[in-house]
Amino acid sequence: MNARNSHLVALGLVRNPFPYTPDAGCYFSTPHLDEQLVELQHCVLSRKGFSLLTAEVGMGKSTLVRRLMTDLTAKNVVSALVFNTFLQGPELLAAVLQDFGLKATGTLSSDISALNTFLLANHREGKTCLLIIDDAQNLSASSLELIRLLCNLETDQEKLLQILLAGQPELEEMLSQHSLRQLRSRLVKHSRLYGLTSTEIADYVRFRFESSGSDGSLVLQTDACQLLLRETQGVPRQIHLIMDRCLYGLAARNGNVIDSNLMKEAINDSRVNLVGAPTADAVGVVPPARARQPWLVAAAFAGLVATGAALGSRFGGVDAGRGQDHGAVAEAIALAAPSPGPELASAPQATVPAPVAQTVAAVSDASGGAATPDAPVMAPQGLFGTGCEPATEQPAGRIVVSQPLAERTHQLLGARLARLADVCMDTRQGQPWLTWSTPQAGHDLNKRLTAARFQIALTEYGSLLPREVDGLWGERSRRALQQFQNELGLSPSGEVDPLSGLLLEKFYVQEQ
Structure with missing residues (x-):
C-alpha cells in the first residue's frame, strides 16, 4: 500500500473500504437486491426478452449489472455490455456487434442479419445471448426503435436476444411516451x-470494514449512522464519499469510533458547491465557511489541485503534457473562481422573460449583501406558503417564478417534478402550473464555469458530445439546448431560460 493510503494502514485496513469506483468483487447484498438479481437472471435464462433496471444516480446500477454478468457467465450466457450510449443508431448497433466479437459492415440491414446469424448459431449450441446497455437514458428515440427491432429477433418459442436496459429514472419517462408503446x-x-x-x-459499513481487513474494532455509532442516512438517503455512492472522509478523521485522532461529531464534520466537508453559495445546513453542521479540520487539509488540497487540473484541461488552461505545471494548475483554479474584472461585471446576463414569469416575487437581502446570481436551486424551508404562493421570507438573490407547463413537458417530467421538495405544482383551470425559485439575475452564460455546467448537463441528456464541453456558450451549445427544449416541449430559444435551467439542473446535472 502506498503512502497515499497510509491512514488506512494506521486503521489496520489492507484496502480502501469505500472506493469511488464500482466494486463488484466485494458485493453487499440486501433482500431487495437479491430479489432483483434473481428475477433478472430468471428473465434472461428463461429467454423472455426485454427487461429494465432503473435507479437514481449512485445507487449501484453498474455494480449490479456487473454482478449479473459474472453470475450468468457460469450459466452458458454470452454477454455484451455497451456503456457508451452517446453512440446512436447504426453506431450503437456496431458497438453491439463489436462486443459480441462480430465485425460491423456499416449497413443497418446487413448488420442486423449478421447479428441474427450469430444468435441462431449460439441458440443451436444451447447458449443464451444477453445485451446490456448501461446509462440507457441517453438513448435517442431512433436508438430505442432499434432496440425494438432487436427484440423481434426470435424463434417460434423464444427470444434470441435478451436485452437489459439500465438507466436513471428519466428512462422510465422516455419509455412512457406514446410513440414508444410498441417497445414498452x-x-x-x-x-x-x-x-x-x-x-x-x-450492516453495509461493517461489511465494507471487514472485507478490507478490519478486526472488528472500527465502529459506526447509531446516531452517526442516522446522520449518514439523512444526508445520503441510503445512496451507496454518497455513503462512500462521506465514510472515506471519516477514515481520515479516525486515523488523525488515533481512534476507532465514528461518532456524531466526526460524522457531521465529514458530511460538511463532503458537500460540493460549484458556484460558491453555501448549501443548506440540513443536519446542523457548521457552515462550509469554517476553517478546515487539520486531518482533511491534505485531502482537500489534493482535491483542489485535481479539480483545477481537470478544469484547465477542459478549458484549455493546462496542457496534457504538463502534469506538474503548478502555474497552469493555479491558472485553471483561478478560472473556476468568480472574477471581479470589469469585463465580467459588464457582461450581459440572462433575465427572466416577462411573458414566462406569470408570478414573480422579488427577493432582497435584508442585510444588503450582494446576491449570488448562479446559486443552485436548493430546498429552502418555507419557500412556499399556502398552496404555491411564495412565502414571506425568501433566500437572498432569488425570485420565485410560476408558469404553466406544456402538455408534453408535463407528460414527460410532471411526475418527477411533483416529487421535488423545492418546487410546487398545482392545477389552475385544468392547466398544470409549476412554481420554483430561480437566480434573480438569471444564469450568466458568459461565466465559463456556468456555461460548462450546463454543457455537461446537455451531454448527459445526449444532445451534446463530451468533447464539445469547453465553457464557451456558442452556436453549438445553443443548437444542443434547442434540441433539448424541443424534445421536452419547451420553447426552443437556445438560451437557458428559468424552466430550462430548472430541468437541466434537477435531472441532468450529475453528482460526482
Whole structure:
C-alpha cells in the first residue's frame, strides 16, 4: 500500500473500504437486491426478452449489472455490455456487434442479419445471448426503435436476444411516451433499486470494514449512522464519499469510533458547491465557511489541485503534457473562481422573460449583501406558503417564478417534478402550473464555469458530445439546448431560460 493510503494502514485496513469506483468483487447484498438479481437472471435464462433496471444516480446500477454478468457467465450466457450510449443508431448497433466479437459492415440491414446469424448459431449450441446497455437514458428515440427491432429477433418459442436496459429514472419517462408503446409492450420485467435503510447502512459499513481487513474494532455509532442516512438517503455512492472522509478523521485522532461529531464534520466537508453559495445546513453542521479540520487539509488540497487540473484541461488552461505545471494548475483554479474584472461585471446576463414569469416575487437581502446570481436551486424551508404562493421570507438573490407547463413537458417530467421538495405544482383551470425559485439575475452564460455546467448537463441528456464541453456558450451549445427544449416541449430559444435551467439542473446535472 502506498503512502497515499497510509491512514488506512494506521486503521489496520489492507484496502480502501469505500472506493469511488464500482466494486463488484466485494458485493453487499440486501433482500431487495437479491430479489432483483434473481428475477433478472430468471428473465434472461428463461429467454423472455426485454427487461429494465432503473435507479437514481449512485445507487449501484453498474455494480449490479456487473454482478449479473459474472453470475450468468457460469450459466452458458454470452454477454455484451455497451456503456457508451452517446453512440446512436447504426453506431450503437456496431458497438453491439463489436462486443459480441462480430465485425460491423456499416449497413443497418446487413448488420442486423449478421447479428441474427450469430444468435441462431449460439441458440443451436444451447447458449443464451444477453445485451446490456448501461446509462440507457441517453438513448435517442431512433436508438430505442432499434432496440425494438432487436427484440423481434426470435424463434417460434423464444427470444434470441435478451436485452437489459439500465438507466436513471428519466428512462422510465422516455419509455412512457406514446410513440414508444410498441417497445414498452415487450417489457417483461422492471427492476427499481432503492436506497439502503438505516439497518442496512450499518450492516453495509461493517461489511465494507471487514472485507478490507478490519478486526472488528472500527465502529459506526447509531446516531452517526442516522446522520449518514439523512444526508445520503441510503445512496451507496454518497455513503462512500462521506465514510472515506471519516477514515481520515479516525486515523488523525488515533481512534476507532465514528461518532456524531466526526460524522457531521465529514458530511460538511463532503458537500460540493460549484458556484460558491453555501448549501443548506440540513443536519446542523457548521457552515462550509469554517476553517478546515487539520486531518482533511491534505485531502482537500489534493482535491483542489485535481479539480483545477481537470478544469484547465477542459478549458484549455493546462496542457496534457504538463502534469506538474503548478502555474497552469493555479491558472485553471483561478478560472473556476468568480472574477471581479470589469469585463465580467459588464457582461450581459440572462433575465427572466416577462411573458414566462406569470408570478414573480422579488427577493432582497435584508442585510444588503450582494446576491449570488448562479446559486443552485436548493430546498429552502418555507419557500412556499399556502398552496404555491411564495412565502414571506425568501433566500437572498432569488425570485420565485410560476408558469404553466406544456402538455408534453408535463407528460414527460410532471411526475418527477411533483416529487421535488423545492418546487410546487398545482392545477389552475385544468392547466398544470409549476412554481420554483430561480437566480434573480438569471444564469450568466458568459461565466465559463456556468456555461460548462450546463454543457455537461446537455451531454448527459445526449444532445451534446463530451468533447464539445469547453465553457464557451456558442452556436453549438445553443443548437444542443434547442434540441433539448424541443424534445421536452419547451420553447426552443437556445438560451437557458428559468424552466430550462430548472430541468437541466434537477435531472441532468450529475453528482460526482
